[in-house]
Amino acid sequence: MAATLCFQQPSKPISYFPHPKSKPSPPLTTKLSFFRCKASVQTLISVEPEPVFTSVKTFAPATVANLGPGFDFLGCAVDGLGDHVTLRVDPSVRAGEILISDITGTTTKLSTNPLRNCAGIAAIATMKMLGIRSVGLSLDLHKGLPLGSGLGSSAASAAAAAVAVNEIFGRKLGKEALVLAGLESEAKVSGYHADNIAPAIMGGFVLIRSYEPLDLKALRFPEDKELFFVLVSPEFEAPTKKMRAALPTEIPMVHHVWNSSQAAALVAAVLEGDAVMLGKALSSDKVVEPTRAPLIPGMEDVKKAALEAGAFGCTISGAGPTAVAVIDGVEKGEEIGERMVEAFMRGGNLKAVACVKKLDKVGARLVSSISR
Amino acid sequence: MAATLCFQQPSKPISYFPHPKSKPSPPLTTKLSFFRCKASVQTLISVEPEPVFTSVKTFAPATVANLGPGFDFLGCAVDGLGDHVTLRVDPSVRAGEILISDITGTTTKLSTNPLRNCAGIAAIATMKMLGIRSVGLSLDLHKGLPLGSGLGSSAASAAAAAVAVNEIFGRKLGKEALVLAGLESEAKVSGYHADNIAPAIMGGFVLIRSYEPLDLKALRFPEDKELFFVLVSPEFEAPTKKMRAALPTEIPMVHHVWNSSQAAALVAAVLEGDAVMLGKALSSDKVVEPTRAPLIPGMEDVKKAALEAGAFGCTISGAGPTAVAVIDGVEKGEEIGERMVEAFMRGGNLKAVACVKKLDKVGARLVSSISR
Numbered sequence: 025m026a027a028t029l030c031f032q033q034p035s036k037p038i039s040y041f042p043h044p045k046s047k048p049s050p051p052l053t054t055k056l057s058f059f060r061c062k063a064s065v066q067t068l069i070s071v072e073p074e075p076v077f078t079s080v081k082t083f084a085p086a087t088v089a090n091l092g093p094g095f096d097f098l099g100c101a102v103d104g105l106g107d108h109v110t111l112r113v114d115p116s117v118r119a120g121e122i123l124i125s126d127i128t129g130t131t132t133k134l135s136t137n138p139l140r141n142c143a144g145i146a147a148i149a150t151m152k153m154l155g156i157r158s159v160g161l162s163l164d165l166h167k168g169l170p171l172g173s174g175l176g177s178s179a180a181s182a183a184a185a186a187v188a189v190n191e192i193f194g195r196k197l198g199k200e201a202l203v204l205a206g207l208e209s210e211a212k213v214s215g216y217h218a219d220n221i222a223p224a225i226m227g228g229f230v231l232i233r234s235y236e237p238l239d240l241k242a243l244r245f246p247e248d249k250e251l252f253f254v255l256v257s258p259e260f261e262a263p264t265k266k267m268r269a270a271l272p273t274e275i276p277m278v279h280h281v282w283n284s285s286q287a288a289a290l291v292a293a294v295l296e297g298d299a300v301m302l303g304k305a306l307s308s309d310k311v312v313e314p315t316r317a318p319l320i321p322g323m324e325d326v327k328k329a330a331l332e333a334g335a336f337g338c339t340i341s342g343a344g345p346t347a348v349a350v351i352d353g354v355e356k357g358e359e360i361g362e363r364m365v366e367a368f369m370r371g372g373n374l375k376a377v378a379c380v381k382k383l384d385k386v387g388a389r390l391v392s393s394i395s396r
Numbered sequence: 397m398a399a400t401l402c403f404q405q406p407s408k409p410i411s412y413f414p415h416p417k418s419k420p421s422p423p424l425t426t427k428l429s430f431f432r433c434k435a436s437v438q439t440l441i442s443v444e445p446e447p448v449f450t451s452v453k454t455f456a457p458a459t460v461a462n463l464g465p466g467f468d469f470l471g472c473a474v475d476g477l478g479d480h481v482t483l484r485v486d487p488s489v490r491a492g493e494i495l496i497s498d499i500t501g502t503t504t505k506l507s508t509n510p511l512r513n514c515a516g517i518a519a520i521a522t523m524k525m526l527g528i529r530s531v532g533l534s535l536d537l538h539k540g541l542p543l544g545s546g547l548g549s550s551a552a553s554a555a556a557a558a559v560a561v562n563e564i565f566g567r568k569l570g571k572e573a574l575v576l577a578g579l580e581s582e583a584k585v586s587g588y589h590a591d592n593i594a595p596a597i598m599g600g601f602v603l604i605r606s607y608e609p610l611d612l613k614a615l616r617f618p619e620d621k622e623l624f625f626v627l628v629s630p631e632f633e634a635p636t637k638k639m640r641a642a643l644p645t646e647i648p649m650v651h652h653v654w655n656s657s658q659a660a661a662l663v664a665a666v667l668e669g670d671a672v673m674l675g676k677a678l679s680s681d682k683v684v685e686p687t688r689a690p691l692i693p694g695m696e697d698v699k700k701a702a703l704e705a706g707a708f709g710c711t712i713s714g715a716g717p718t719a720v721a722v723i724d725g726v727e728k729g730e731e732i733g734e735r736m737v738e739a740f741m742r743g744g745n746l747k748a749v750a751c752v753k754k755l756d757k758v759g760a761r762l763v764s765s766i767s768r
Contacts, residue, residue, distance in 0.1 A: 093656065094656075094660070095653060095656075096653045096657075097653060097656065097657035097660065098657075098660065231657065231660050231661060231664065232657065233657055233658070233661050233677075234657075241661060241664055241673075243664060271649060272649060273648065273649050274646040274647065274648055274649065275646065275647060275649055275652055276645065276646055277643060277644060277645050277646065277647055277683075280647050280652045280655070280656075280683065281467060281468045281469060283652070283656060284465065284466075284467075284469065284652075284655060284656045284659045285468075285469035285470075285603065285604060285605055285606075285659075286605070287656045287657075287659060287660045288466070288469065288470065288603050288659045288660055288662070288663045289603060289605050289613055289663075290660070291660045291661075291663045291664050291667075292603065292613055292615060292663050292667060295664060295667045295668070296667070301613075305605075311649075311652065
């Protein structure tokens with residue numbers, strides 16, 4: 025599924041204004057109350073669509089990027105954990121603009137300035153793609169994910185917002201376009217990478233083949249098979265940039281061959297629905313995990329505990345600090361999660377929480393809507 | 397399909413004696429007429445099997461290893477090109493031993509000393525696995541492949557021989573065991589690598605996940621879809637060892653990520669039978685092909701010509717010098733082959749021959765047999 029998009033020039037840039045209650049932002053080069061959208065996306069729709077709903081509520085799932093040997097090009101979505109966006113047509117908001125009216129949930133320290141907020145940036149980019157000039161919108165973000173957990177928190181917000189804008193205007197854009205909108209947000213938060221935003225929007229497993237042009241490949245896990253992730257998040261901050269700085273710039277050829285073959289096996293395991301092979305491949309990274317695991321106290325013990333408890337594989341989720349293990353049933357997953365929580369305390373002196381979640385095969389979606 | 401084998405100690409080592417007409421070999425540490433097999437394989441069958449045929453004829457296909465980003469862990473078999481072995485129960489050969497009685501075909505410069513011949517080494521290893529002590533065998537090898545072409549010539553001989561020994565004794569060994577027997581041969585010729593011998597024996601595409609233990613994954617190209625390879629072999633010697641020495645020992649992380657993602661895409665393309673995606677992935681190597689292509693005169697022009705003529709992708713087959721392009725039909729393949737042959741002459745001043753072959757989905761097989 026290559027996102028070969030036919031771009032058209034917008035007739036007017038999408039803009040936004042910050043919520044009156046938002047905290048003061050550092051001075052920028054232009055007026056605080058009105059910025060031109062810096063998004064590089066362009067209008068894709070020739071006739072500005074009208075809203076088909078007065079309000080929509082969307083959900084976007086948490087995501088596990090990297091998956092061991094899939095560093096920087098593989099990710100998948102996990103069900104039942106993620107962010108919600110409620111988006112309304114709001115006559116009090118200037119036409120073509122968006123307001124972030126409220127942020128609730130696991131974190132409230134996010135800016136309500138749309139250009140400094142993942143959901144806001146993605147919503148603006150989606151409005152720009154749709155060429156929205158005649159309608160003002162207001163957005164509420166409900167965070168179900170903590171920041172910096174390695175579970176694609178920013179991508180979940182961006183995905184829920186992009187899908188909400190698309191849905192309220194009658195779903196004119198395809199998923200590839202929404203990934204591009206979400207990428208505008210990701211680029212400002214943690215770098216131009218699609219391994220969280222693509223699965224957050226598309227669901228399932230997604231392989232990122234290239235960025236120029238963006239070329240995404242959905243990898244379908246068989247419908248009749250289930251896959252469970254044990255997600256164990258310690259109370260520890262592992263900032264993406266620091267974790268990225270820990271990576272080597274050159275790697276031995278022998279590790280390249282090894283990791284490539286494991287990534288290849290991981291893809292085969294996904295397409296064939298082989299949870300055991302998938303776990304083994306996910307667990308086999310010799311390039312990234314060995315440099316990052318020592319930066320997360322207890323991670324090596326956690327992996328060992330997961331495997332000893334019967335997990336098919338275990339690695340770091342995204343840039344961490346969450347550890348992710350793979351299994352084929354909920355009960356076994358809960359047992360594995362307990363062992364992993366204990367290991368975080370024993371090996372890293374860190375409190376941690378565990379949950380067991382299914383693979384999300386759907387991606388960001390409409391939860392409810394109010395027709396006009 | 398992991399080759400987890402239960403090894404048993406042989407009660408007597410397999411041995412061989414060279415054909416009386418064979419050229420003198422350099423002195424070895426033991427008697428020329430009788431060597432202990434150096435194969436590391438062990439007997440897998442508790443009761444020595446009896447031959448079920450007096451004679452068998454087998455075929456093993458040519459193979460394309462590496463496939464661009466699949467360097468050292470991916471290979472596939474191509475139909476209608478390969479080596480034949482005729483194996484006979486021979487009362488004139490001492491029990492438990494093997495004689496290479498004749499070598500015909502594209503090359504006759506191979507040694508008939510079984511320990512210095514790919515077919516001989518693989519046959520001895522297979523006899524050892526079967527625990528053959530009571531029967532002597534004689535083997536004729538008919539080469540359909542030239543040496544050093546990058547089409548798995550040594551692997552085809554080894555595969556045909558291993559399968560012949562297994563068939564004549566009633567097919568007691570599985571394909572994984574036969575790959576191990578063939579690996580004994582490959583290790584002595586070009587290094588312990590399975591990306592030719594595994595597809596030569598198993599057919600289709602094979603992913604080598606690990607060597608310790610040997611862990612092979614057959615990747616099934618859909619039965620209802622066809623895939624064609626345009627194989628263009630120039631008159632040029634590209635010895636595997638020299639091509640291997642050209643490789644970097646360290647590679648940039650950015651190339652690692654790129655190549656891994658392309659290898660992952662290649663596997664997805666194989667399993668989904670997507671020839672276009674497969675070609676694109678095969679054509680995208682940034683690690684190995686850029687260092688090897690300049691060592692084969694005209695290769696860069698050949699790749700360009702193939703793509704311009706409509707090939708879905710093109711790269712070096714194995715360590716070269718054969719160029720391999722991918723397409724979905726014979727006629728288009730023949731046209732592409734002509735353009736590639738012209739480009740070898742134009743860009744490298746090399747004569748070349750082209751052929752278009754289907755993916756071989758079967759691997760080494762029994763062609764005919766004479767019952768006892």
